[in-house]
Amino acid sequence: MKKEINPDLPLKVRQVGPAPSSACPAPAKRLQNSRLETAWLRAAFGLHLPPWQQGVDRMLEEVFCIK
Numbered sequence: 001m002k003k004e005i006n007p008d009l010p011l012k013v014r015q016v017g018p019a020p021s022s023a024c025p026a027p028a029k030r031l032q033n034s035r036l037e038t039a040w041l042r043a044a045f046g047l048h049l050p051p052w053q054q055g056v057d058r059m060l061e062e063v064f065c066i067k
Helices: 039-045 052-064
Strands: none
């Protein structure tokens, strides 16, 4: 999912999108799925955690004034 960045900001980057792991080669092998597993946290504390993407979207909106 690409988001347009506020055109009034003096930034060189205008779009932010996903990048595959192959775009960032690393000397150590990485897991294919390294998302944080929160099942134990939710169960232990009775929490409802929103998808992490919502937090990233909110942070980008606050930092880059994306609407």
